[in-house]
Amino acid sequence: MGDRPFESHEGAPALAARPVVEIRDLTYSYRGRREPALRGVNLEIREGEFVVIMGPSGAGKSTLCAALNGLVPHFFRGRMQGEVRIRGRSTGEGRVGEFAREVGLVFQDFEAQLFSTNVALEVAFGPENFRVDREEILRRTEEALARVRLQGFENRQPATLSGGQKQRLAIASVLAMEPHILCLDEPTTDLDPIGKQEVLQISAELRRRRDMTLIVVEHETEETLEADRIVILRDGEVVCDRPAREVLRDVELLEENRVMPLQVARFFHGLGVRKEELPLTPREGVNQFRERGFRVDERCYEELLRRDEEREKSYGEPLIEVEELAFSYPGGVAALEDVNLTVRRGEFLAVVGQNGSGKTTLVKHFNGLLMPTRGSVRVGGEETREQGVRLLGRRIGYVFQNPDHQIFSDTVFDEVAFGPKLRGLGEGEVKERVTEALAAVGLEGYEEEDPFGLTKGERQRVAVASILAGRPEVVILDEPTTGLDYAEQRSMMELVRRLNESGSTIIVVTHTMWVVAEYAHRAVVMRDGRVALSGSVREVLSHEKELVEASLRPPHIVSMSNELGHPALSVEEMLYITERDGR
Amino acid sequence: MNPYLYLDRDTFVHRLDPRTKMFLLLGAFVLVFIYLNPLYQLAVLAVILFFGYLAKMLVNLKRIWFILVMISVMTVLLWSIFGSGETPLFLFFELESLLYGLAIALRIVGAIIAGMIFLSTTRNEEIATGLVKLGIPYRFAFAVSTALRLVPTIAATGSTIGQAQRSRGLDLESGNIIQRIRKNVPLLIPVFVSTIRSTNVFSMALESKGFGAGKERTYVLELHITRRDVLAMVLFLLVLAAALAIRLAGYGGLEGFTR
Numbered sequence: 158m159g160d161r162p163f164e165s166h167e168g169a170p171a172l173a174a175r176p177v178v179e180i181r182d183l184t185y186s187y188r189g190r191r192e193p194a195l196r197g198v199n200l201e202i203r204e205g206e207f208v209v210i211m212g213p214s215g216a217g218k219s220t221l222c223a224a225l226n227g228l229v230p231h232f233f234r235g236r237m238q239g240e241v242r243i244r245g246r247s248t249g250e251g252r253v254g255e256f257a258r259e260v261g262l263v264f265q266d267f268e269a270q271l272f273s274t275n276v277a278l279e280v281a282f283g284p285e286n287f288r289v290d291r292e293e294i295l296r297r298t299e300e301a302l303a304r305v306r307l308q309g310f311e312n313r314q315p316a317t318l319s320g321g322q323k324q325r326l327a328i329a330s331v332l333a334m335e336p337h338i339l340c341l342d343e344p345t346t347d348l349d350p351i352g353k354q355e356v357l358q359i360s361a362e363l364r365r366r367r368d369m370t371l372i373v374v375e376h377e378t379e380e381t382l383e384a385d386r387i388v389i390l391r392d393g394e395v396v397c398d399r400p401a402r403e404v405l406r407d408v409e410l411l412e413e414n415r416v417m418p419l420q421v422a423r424f425f426h427g428l429g430v431r432k433e434e435l436p437l438t439p440r441e442g443v444n445q446f447r448e449r450g451f452r453v454d455e456r457c458y459e460e461l462l463r464r465d466e467e468r469e470k471s472y473g474e475p476l477i478e479v480e481e482l483a484f485s486y487p488g489g490v491a492a493l494e495d496v497n498l499t500v501r502r503g504e505f506l507a508v509v510g511q512n513g514s515g516k517t518t519l520v521k522h523f524n525g526l527l528m529p530t531r532g533s534v535r536v537g538g539e540e541t542r543e544q545g546v547r548l549l550g551r552r553i554g555y556v557f558q559n560p561d562h563q564i565f566s567d568t569v570f571d572e573v574a575f576g577p578k579l580r581g582l583g584e585g586e587v588k589e590r591v592t593e594a595l596a597a598v599g600l601e602g603y604e605e606e607d608p609f610g611l612t613k614g615e616r617q618r619v620a621v622a623s624i625l626a627g628r629p630e631v632v633i634l635d636e637p638t639t640g641l642d643y644a645e646q647r648s649m650m651e652l653v654r655r656l657n658e659s660g661s662t663i664i665v666v667t668h669t670m671w672v673v674a675e676y677a678h679r680a681v682v683m684r685d686g687r688v689a690l691s692g693s694v695r696e697v698l699s700h701e702k703e704l705v706e707a708s709l710r711p712p713h714i715v716s717m718s719n720e721l722g723h724p725a726l727s728v729e730e731m732l733y734i735t736e737r738d739g740r
Numbered sequence: 741m742n743p744y745l746y747l748d749r750d751t752f753v754h755r756l757d758p759r760t761k762m763f764l765l766l767g768a769f770v771l772v773f774i775y776l777n778p779l780y781q782l783a784v785l786a787v788i789l790f791f792g793y794l795a796k797m798l799v800n801l802k803r804i805w806f807i808l809v810m811i812s813v814m815t816v817l818l819w820s821i822f823g824s825g826e827t828p829l830f831l832f833f834e835l836e837s838l839l840y841g842l843a844i845a846l847r848i849v850g851a852i853i854a855g856m857i858f859l860s861t862t863r864n865e866e867i868a869t870g871l872v873k874l875g876i877p878y879r880f881a882f883a884v885s886t887a888l889r890l891v892p893t894i895a896a897t898g899s900t901i902g903q904a905q906r907s908r909g910l911d912l913e914s915g916n917i918i919q920r921i922r923k924n925v926p927l928l929i930p931v932f933v934s935t936i937r938s939t940n941v942f943s944m945a946l947e948s949k950g951f952g953a954g955k956e957r958t959y960v961l962e963l964h965i966t967r968r969d970v971l972a973m974v975l976f977l978l979v980l981a982a983a984l985a986i987r988l989a990g991y992g993g994l995e996g997f998t999r
Contacts, residue, residue, distance in 0.1 A: 223944070232947055254953030262948040269938035270945035272889060274746055274863045281960040286950035288958050295960070314744065330949065526903050546906050555907040561937065562897070563904040565929035575926070579909040609933070623908065 175245065177338055177370050178202035178225065182239035184393075185220060185229055194220040196393040198239070204337070207364045207371045209381045209401065212390035213415035214612060214642040218374045221390065222342045225372070226260040227253045244337065258287060261331030265343040267323040276302070276318075276326055277311040283334040294333070301329040305359050320512050321352025325359055339363065340372040345380065346640060349511040349668040351708035353380065376642055378405065378417050379713060382437060389414050406435040415644035420671070420714035424728045428737060439716040446721060453723045454736035461730060465693055468678060473502030476631060476662055477523055481532035484518060492518045493686045496532075502630070505654075505663045507673040507694065510683030511708040516666050519683065520633050523664070524553040551580070554629030558636040560613070560620035569595070569611075569619055570604040576627045594622040598652055614645035621652070631662040638669050650676050671712040674698055674726040682707050699724040744892060745800055745859040752968065753795035753861045758870030760969040761862055767976050768854035772847045774983050778839055780992035781846035787979070788850050788857070797860035801853065808849050815848060816841035826996040836997040843994065864889055869961045878957065894935055901930045 180200040186193040195217045202208055210218050223229040227248040230237040241248045243259050264270050273279035280298045289297070302308050305325040310318070315326060324344055331339065341360065345353040357380055364371045364383075375381055387404040389397040391414050397404060404410065408426040411418040418426075421442035422435045428451070436445045477500040484493040493515050500506055500523075508516045521527040522534045525546040534541045536549060557563060566572040573594050577587045595601055598618040603611075608619050617637065624632060634653065638646040646669070654676055657663045667673060673680055673694060680697040682690035684707040690697050698704070698711045699719055711719065718725040725731040753761075768788060775781050792798050801808075818841070825836025862870075864885040871881035905926045906912075912923055986992060 226948055228944055228947060232944060252953070253947040254950045257948050257950040257953065262944075264941055264945060266938065266941045269941035272886070272942065272945075274744060274865060275748075278863075278865050278960065283949040285958045285960060286953050288954055288956055291958055291960060291962075294958060298960075312748065314746075314748070316744065334950065521903075524907055526907065547909060547911055550907055550909050555904075557900070557904040557907070559900075559934075561934055562901045562930050563908065563926075564933075565926045576908045579911070627909070 176201040177204045177244050178372075179242040180221075180224070180239070181242075183221075183224060183241060184238040185217075185224065186236045187220075188234040188236075190235075192393070194235075194393055195224070198390075198393070198395055200388065200395060200398065202338075202370060202372065204370055205364075205366075205368065206386065207360075207384050208373070208386045208388060209384040210372065210374045210388045210390060211376060211378075211381070211414075211416045212396075212642075213644060214614065215392075216390040217393040218390055219342055220393075222262060222340050222372070222374060224248070225338065225340050226256040226262050227251065228262070254286070257283070257336075258334050259336055260338045260340055261334055261336035263324075263327050263331055263339070263341045263344055265346050267320070267327050267347070270327050271315040271323060271330075274314055275311065276307060276313050276315060279315055279326060280330045280333045283330060287334065297333045297335065301333040304332060304362070305329040306355075319352065320348045321355040324348060324352065324356050328356070328359060337368065338370045338372065342374045343376070344373065345375065345377065349708060350670070350710050351511050353377075354710075357383075376416065378411070378419050381405070389416065391415075402437065405437050406432050408435070415642055417643040417671075420712060420728050421717055424714060424717075424731050427728065427732050428735065439713050439720065442713075442717040443720045446717070449737075452736045453721060453734050457734040457736075458723050461725070461734065462695075465678075465695060469693070472504055475499045476502050476537060478535045478538075479519075479522070479532070480535075482519075482522065482529050482534060483531040484522070484527060485530045491686060496686075496688055498681060498688065498691070500631070500662060500664065502662055503657075503660065505657045505676065505678040506665070507677035507680045508664065508666045508683060509668060509670070509673055509680055509707075509709060510689075511668065514683040514707070515686040516683045517635060518686075520555075520635070520664060520666055523549075523631070523633060524555045525549040526555070550576075550629075551627060552629055553631045553633065554624035554627055556621050556624050556632065556634045556637065558639060560616040563620055563623070564608045564616060567607060568604065569600065569606050569608050569622075572608050572619055573623045573626050576623060580627070590626045590628065591622075594625040597625050597656065598622045599648070612645075614641050614649065617641065617645075617649060618652070621649075625656070629661070631664060632656060633664045633666070635666045636668075637665060638667065638672055646672070668709065670698075670709060670715075674712050674715055682709065684708075695724050695726060698726065744864075744889070745803075745856065746863055747797050747800060747860050749796045749861075751795050751861070753791070753797075753857070755968065756861075756972055757963050757965050757969045758862050758866040759874060759963065760965065760972055761858055762870060762874075763973055764976055765854055765858045767980055769851055771980060771983060772850040772854070774987050775992035776840065776843050776994040776997075777992045778842040778846060780986075781843045781850070784983070785846050785850045785853070788854050792853060792857045792860075795857055795861045797857055800856055800860045804852070804856065808852065811848055811852075812845040815845040819844060824998055836994060840994055840997045859888070863961075865961055866963075869959050869963060872959070873963055879952065882951075890935075890939075893938075894931060897934050898927065898931050901927055901934070904930075 180198055183195050183198040184193050185195045212218055220229055224241050231253050243256055248256055271279055273282060277298055280301050281294050284294045284297055305328050307325055307329060315323060318326060344356050360371055360373060361383055363369050381387060381401060384401040387401045388395060396414060397410060405419055406422060408418045408423050419437050421439060422437055425435050436442045479496055479498040482493055482496040485491045496519060508520060510516045522529060525541045525544060528542055536552060541549060564572055570591055573591045574587050577590050595603060598621050600618055600622060608616060637649055641649060650672055653663055665677060677694050680694045681688055682697060689707050690700055690703055698715045701711055701719055704711060714728055714731055715724060715726060718731055723734060725734055771784055775784065820833050820838045820841050823837030823840055825834035827835040829835055868881040868885040871884065872878050910923065910926055
């Protein structure tokens with residue numbers, strides 16, 4: 158992977174005299190919004206290029222994608238200035254339907270864009286609309302499904318596929334229209350690591366075809382190593398448009414623009430290595446670490462282990478005890494088998510695993526949303542069956558993945574006050590708790606705001622505050638960082654860390670591995686409804702082989718340090734244990 | 741959970757042309773309206789259930805048995821109370837109004853089950869294509885099949901939202917009727933908002949796949965009225981005719997019931 162910087166750049170330009178995408182001075186404002194979503198964007202993309210678009214939430218990435226096939230300005234209401242030309246033709250001149258054949262657009266939300274009752278019909282839908290011959294459609298369906306490796310799935314219902322399969326199907330359904338340009342808007346955001354890899358593999362294969370231009374919005378930097386170019390958008394403007402490896406080495410630029418830098422690059426940057434020489438992948442990192450004669454300082458490493466141990470000793474009494482838990486959904490599908498687990502007061506536990514591995518099913522037993530089929534779950538020494546959701550809800554707070562599945566009030570205050578009011582607290586007490594909860598999530602002064610007008614990151618915080626207002630002993634967070642940009646993810650997790658430090662027991666369900674590495678103390682890896690690995694995060698992440706078997710992958714810095722024989726969980730830890738000359 | 745009612749089985753009912761099934765469904769609606777005697781209605785229901793058994797779709801009835809029971813109980817009760825007949829049973833209940841209520845309940849249940857058989861054996865796309873072949877504009881036919889798809893999706897979202905609010909202490913089971921209705925606000929608003937959001941993505945995806953790009957479009961699904969279809973329709977017409985003949989001969993009515 159990745160030892161051929163700029164190669165395709167040197168090889169490609171001769172191919173296309175004219176760019177396939179030309180964007181000139183594009184400014185776009187949605188109706189009813191004061192700030193334009195895009196301002197003065199200029200961008201050229203040549204045939205066969207692989208361009209990644211990055212940037213914080215609200216930077217205009219999705220608007221840019223929508224401008225490529227004419228959804229902007231034809232579908233959305235707003236004002237557009239400037240011009241977008243696709244293979245020479247201005248999008249202003251035709252309808253979305255006409256450009257849909259040139260630019261295939263795949264959205265992040267794969268649930269909402271699939272609507273057929275079987276896989277083959279889903280793929281056929283696009284070409285059907287363009288009056289392609291029936292025989293030709295059947296041929297294209299077969300080819301598109303082969304390309305995303307879904308052969309043999311023709312008769313399956315899309316609803317029964319895994320996340321990665323669904324997103325691949327969405328890609329196939331667009332490929333069947335045989336577009337020259339494929340634009341994927343955050344295709345991997347909602348996917349677990351294996352699903353991400355499946356989709357990325359497909360895009361890597363597609364870009365090998367010279368005539369396919371690939372534009373991908375992505376915010377996980379680790380996934381952009383294969384790109385030719387990276388374009389960074391911020392506040393609707395292009396702030397950077399340079400070869401990918403050059404951008405990835407510019408740690409400061411990325412951080413400034415709220416994009417997560419590559420951990421390996423950040424580590425060597427921290428050691429003062431020059432920009433041009435920064436390694437990017439764990440492999441490159443290990444090599445350079447050795448070449449430069451760096452060593453791991455054993456004493457510092459011992460100190461890390463000692464701190465781990467000390468923290469482990471500080472935990473209180475067992476709060477949640479799971480014994481021989483088995484659970485089957487009605488209809489007999491076994492979701493959990495033989496799970497044993499104890500959560501003690503003050504812990505920070507991460508439950509990880511791919512989609513469908515049973516991690517959410519497991520934690521739903523902790524607050525009584527699900528009851529064991531066999532075995533027992535005790536909270537505070539008493540069976541959950543005896544307590545029920547209402548009673549358990551006072552001790553165990555559960556923040557659901559999507560804040561929009563719970564927000565309903567006109568003001569932030571009412572939303573956060575909902576739980577305490579239901580529990581019959583007096584007005585003064587309710588007010589006190591809301592103030593306290595909003596302070597904890599950093600939303601003081603937002604009491605009178607309309608929650609639906611907030612950003613996703615802020616809505617997520619409102620959801621957390623509404624749980625904290627119940628003053629639970631344990632807070633469960635289901636995928637708290639999904640759909641947030643890097644800066645928002647960081648601040649969300651810092652918030653969770655503060656909660657933990659002030660005495661709350663935290664359980665996070667996630668597949669974002671750097672979040673696990675940097676924030677959690679202990680990890681439980683679920684696989685096919687069973688506990689595959691369990692232990693301190695350092696220990697669990699050092700078992701790379703078993704993690705891969707559970708479709709997970711440690712973050713880059715952990716991979717690199719594993720290779721060096723001393724698992725470090727963050728760039729900071731790695732810097733701490735690295736011994737260099739002159740220290 | 742599978743949001744669709746459609747069961748991908750290979751039975752002769754599944755293989756029938758959607759237009760045939762629409763015809764049979766309409767016929768079933770007529771059939772349930774013929775009799776007023778609950779015994780005869782029971783026979784009609786048996787015919788419908790037998791058809792469902794042949795289509796191997798009876799498992800789907802598990803999903804709605806509660807609704808069926810509720811509707812039946814309410815219907816029987818209301819007609820018993822508000823209808824009147826000649827033979828008093830007890831209080832203000834009369835035999836005829838009770839029987840009438842039973843017949844109506846069986847009529848409603850029969851119609852619902854017939855509809856379930858149709859939806860369990862016919863793909864959304866087949867319904868849309870069938871409607872188009874019957875001369876309905878494609879956009880309208882597509883809207884119908886989308887509406888059918890939306891209902892189960894909304895139900896699934898609703899169930900997640902219900903769990904989220906219960907975790908926050910919402911108790912839907914207590915309180916008087918007005919309190920209970922008010923307690924649904926925290927469920928309805930998020931369901932509404934989520935549905936609008938995903939519908940928005942859905943319509944963008946449709947546009948991006950060239951929905952309505954030209955006046956004409958291809959249909960991958962090919963529909964053929966075969967001998968099997970004709971046979972099914974003729975057989976069913978015979979049953980219908982026989983049922984009508986029996987009714988016209990004076991059987992299967994209900995004497996002595998007045999509203």
